[in-house]
């Protein structure tokens with residue numbers, strides 16, 4: 001059964017993803033090749049647990065969590081930086 005909090009997190013996550021997508025379109029980066037931090041977060045951080053809300057932790061904590069979860073999610077350093085930047089921007 002989905003909890004109310006889970007749905008709120010999902011809606012929040014989707015609005016962040018949309019906002020970043022709009023910002024991303026103005027850059028020359030190829031979205032198919034280079035995924036945004038929000039996309040990487042949405043795709044990778046839900047595999048083992050619910051994607052944590054950006055507001056759940058502060059900037060310093062996200063730095064540390066990023067390093068721990070990078071190993072688990074098998075992300076590159078660049079991908080991890082993007083996810084952490086996204087989480088710090090959105091918290």
Ligand code: HEC
Pocket residue numbers: 041044045046047048049052065068069070072073074083
């Ligand atoms: C392969 C499985 C796996 C993936 C992928 C994964 N996690 Fe986790 N995560 C875990 C496990 C297991 C724990 C609990 C044990 C721990 O904290 O090490 C955890 C715990 C956490 C916690 C709680 C830490 C705390 O101190 O309460 C956060 C936040 C978190 N993960 C964020 C993320 C983020 C962000 C990503 C995406 C980059 C991610 N996780 C991807 C397995 C995963």
